[in-house]
Amino acid sequence: MTNKTINWIDRRFPFSSFVKHDLTEYPTPRNLSYWWNFGFLAGFVLVLQVATGVFLAMHYKADAGLSFDSVQHIMRDVNYGWLLRFMHATGASAFFLVIYIHMARTLYYGSYRAPRELMWWTGQGLLLLLMATAFMGYLLPWGQMSFWGATVITNLFKATPFYGEEVVTWLRGGFSVGDATLTRFFSLHYLLPFLILGGVAVHLIALHTVKSSNPSGIDLAAKDNIPFHPYFTSKDFYGLGIFLIVYCLFVFFLPNSLMEPANNIPANPMQTPTHIVPEWYFLPFYAILRSVPDLVGGVVAMGLSVMMFAFMPFLDRSRIPGGASNRPMVKLGFYLFLINMLVLGYVGATPPSNQTILIGRVATLFYFGSFFLIPFISKAEERWLIKRGLPAELKELMEREAREKIDLPPHRRAGDDK
Amino acid sequence: MSESDTLGDSKRRNFLIKVTTVVGGAGAAAVCVPFVASMNPSSDVLAKATTEADLSGIPVGGVHTVAWQGKPVFIFHRDPEEIKAMEASDGGFDPEPDQQRVKRPEWLVVIGICTHLGCVPNKEGPGWTCHCHGSQYDDSGRVVRGPAPRNLAVPPYYFVADNKILIGKSKA
Amino acid sequence: MNKFFISLMLCSFVSPVWSAEAMLETFKVDTDLPAIARGVDDLMNNCHSCHNLKYVTYLDLAKLGIDRQKIDGWRGDQPMDAPLASLMSDEAAMQSFNLVPPDLSLMTKAREGGASYVYSYLLGYYNTPDGVTHNHIFPATKMPDPLGMSTTTDHAQREEIRKTAHDIVSFLSWAADPHEQERYRLGYYVIGYLVILTLLLYFVKKQIWSRLK
Known part of the structure; x- marks a missing residue:
């Protein structure tokens, strides 16, 4: 019966071959560590956010006069409304946490390098969409922090050449953030996740073309690949269990720790809260914005700070394959970069004082400096490592790549489909 | 011997996977509960499950319409002649004695929704007429001409005081 | 990289709340x-x-x-x-x-x-x-x-x-x-359930991977 049904479908849709190609026979390096779980987790959180969001939208009202009340209606009257809202709000933080770890893993192991540049760039696009979605969603409760966050961020577009004021007014649909802004943000907040879903599909198609990278950085021969199912499905589900425990601890016991008290006060366009801070996941970028003493410069710096990651495939010029595990300088740089991110996060969270401004400027310089120095450091490191003597496997791999470059037409690189 | 070992092992493995699938499936099903429940009426809607209606302002022969759970309820103050006429017959298509449809003969309380397809009938002469498809009801809310299949429904209600009823509950 | 995780979480708590709370x-x-x-x-x-x-x-x-x-x-x-x-x-x-x-x-x-x-x-x-x-x-x-x-x-x-x-x-x-108390009550059940499920998933993962030896 099932066989017959599957046959019927297979004649019309490549179901079996899809399962075979992308699950039961999809080759995955067996040495992937748990850091490779976070892509799956990001997909899971995306589905969770869409599901809770769709049900919240059934009760939410995108109207400046009703929005705050409707959120309280969800929190108090709707059956399990409090649970759905806390899941959605905590889910936003969980999404960024998972994505940031996913990105950190990619940077550490050099997974952005050829032939995975397109994966890295689609990932960069997804990050921007995620940030936009999170930012627009944050306006919807129409609390003080929502309102002033949106006011400040839409004002960034003043930096647009010639038409700054007009662009800001156009974005808001008014001379200040108001009902029109709220309604359009709600519309886009509902739309963007579906664009993210499409982007994820592209990201995955690219993945299944180039296959997963792995901690060794060496393109493993077929002998070290194992099928995705059941090995990595079981591993992903185990990781999901761990993730859900952490997530549910926050949803059930600490949901308010991720929310600003000021957002429990309805938006008041006549009064700014004494200290406005973005959500934790925007803090480092916010610190960079504040570190530049010029509106346009700050906006450009902040935009660049998010986009810098996209240049990684060009900046990293080393021929040594893989990431930090083969390359001590990259490893050191990676940890310094993380510490610098935390410093920036701290600066973003504290009210500006002479001291924090100074720390913020130094950290901002270090942030951009670490990107600009990569071409030189990676080349110097490559010379030093070759002089010191490489492990046999790496040497062999580099020699093979060099041969292929000569043997094959120049536009074909190692890792392109054979 | 080694064969029986692998057999036992695979049995154990299958058992473990089955248990995990059942436990995980139960959890996934439980997660659906809050999602489904959130679509049920919220507590503020349920708070409006009963409506109090004041009868003191309704003259003899007058009909008041009050909203109960978002539906119109007709409260009709009948005069003795109408009561007598209604008590004399059992209605038409859906016979029911008038005494069973009222708590006090001078007050008729019925849900004003045509039992055919849900339009609201109008009070016209004696009884009600539904303009959607022409059904007619008498002064006891009983259907006397089709296509409506049943009499107008009597909601649960009780007299809180002589001139006050609570619709939505049949007793205190 | 564990540090990354923990400090990122900490980041969200490092705010001027503490200085205000000192007086409370x-x-x-x-x-x-x-x-x-x-x-x-x-x-x-x-x-x-x-x-x-x-x-x-x-x-x-x-x-x-x-x-x-x-x-x-x-x-x-x-x-x-x-x-x-x-x-x-x-x-x-x-x-x-x-x-x-x-x-x-x-x-x-x-x-x-x-x-x-x-x-x-x-x-x-x-x-x-x-x-x-x-x-x-x-x-x-x-x-x-x-x-x-x-x-x-x-x-x-x-x-x-x-x-x-x-x-x-x-x-x-x-x-x-x-709903705070209801949330805590439900939370204990959910966490308890998840711990059991995660243990089971861990053993499933372990068994499946043991085939590779």
Whole structure:
């Protein structure tokens, strides 16, 4: 019966071959560590956010006069409304946490390098969409922090050449953030996740073309690949269990720790809260914005700070394959970069004082400096490592790549489909 | 011997996977509960499950319409002649004695929704007429001409005081 | 990379909350019904003449288990599902205080420091030697000392006022998050279930990977 049904479908849709190609026979390096779980987790959180969001939208009202009340209606009257809202709000933080770890893993192991540049760039696009979605969603409760966050961020577009004021007014649909802004943000907040879903599909198609990278950085021969199912499905589900425990601890016991008290006060366009801070996941970028003493410069710096990651495939010029595990300088740089991110996060969270401004400027310089120095450091490191003597496997791999470059037409690189 | 070992092992493995699938499936099903429940009426809607209606302002022969759970309820103050006429017959298509449809003969309380397809009938002469498809009801809310299949429904209600009823509950 | 995870989480907590909290009195919210019932009683007597609680209805109080006769006394001829609206109109408030007293439904969630802030604020009134009343938690406050902390010197009476403030804030904490206890109860089951499921998934993963040997 099932066989017959599957046959019927297979004649019309490549179901079996899809399962075979992308699950039961999809080759995955067996040495992937748990850091490779976070892509799956990001997909899971995306589905969770869409599901809770769709049900919240059934009760939410995108109207400046009703929005705050409707959120309280969800929190108090709707059956399990409090649970759905806390899941959605905590889910936003969980999404960024998972994505940031996913990105950190990619940077550490050099997974952005050829032939995975397109994966890295689609990932960069997804990050921007995620940030936009999170930012627009944050306006919807129409609390003080929502309102002033949106006011400040839409004002960034003043930096647009010639038409700054007009662009800001156009974005808001008014001379200040108001009902029109709220309604359009709600519309886009509902739309963007579906664009993210499409982007994820592209990201995955690219993945299944180039296959997963792995901690060794060496393109493993077929002998070290194992099928995705059941090995990595079981591993992903185990990781999901761990993730859900952490997530549910926050949803059930600490949901308010991720929310600003000021957002429990309805938006008041006549009064700014004494200290406005973005959500934790925007803090480092916010610190960079504040570190530049010029509106346009700050906006450009902040935009660049998010986009810098996209240049990684060009900046990293080393021929040594893989990431930090083969390359001590990259490893050191990676940890310094993380510490610098935390410093920036701290600066973003504290009210500006002479001291924090100074720390913020130094950290901002270090942030951009670490990107600009990569071409030189990676080349110097490559010379030093070759002089010191490489492990046999790496040497062999580099020699093979060099041969292929000569043997094959120049536009074909190692890792392109054979 | 080694064969029986692998057999036992695979049995154990299958058992473990089955248990995990059942436990995980139960959890996934439980997660659906809050999602489904959130679509049920919220507590503020349920708070409006009963409506109090004041009868003191309704003259003899007058009909008041009050909203109960978002539906119109007709409260009709009948005069003795109408009561007598209604008590004399059992209605038409859906016979029911008038005494069973009222708590006090001078007050008729019925849900004003045509039992055919849900339009609201109008009070016209004696009884009600539904303009959607022409059904007619008498002064006891009983259907006397089709296509409506049943009499107008009597909601649960009780007299809180002589001139006050609570619709939505049949007793205190 | 563990550091990355932990510090990122920490990042969200590093905020000026701590510096403000240093001045606040430590306070434990009571979640049992008698304390909340005393709290709503005190609130109706001391706060409700000026402050709204627009997200709390009389029906919510009845469902919580507050004495029905008391509720009927407070609500007068308002319906059960009416919110706890104050007796003072916004215009009258503007005339007396030049601002509308804030709604109290979310008060314990709307200030840095939460319930401890509201508690310390209620008890924070004092008189200067020249007879002016101030509040050391919120110096710019326009609210007159509601519980009489600034004028009471008797130790027993001050303890009494502390108890009243404690009950009021316990009620306000319930009002700000009425599903909190339900959330905790459900949370224990969910976490317990997830721990079992994760253990099972761990063993499944281990068994499946053992085939590779």
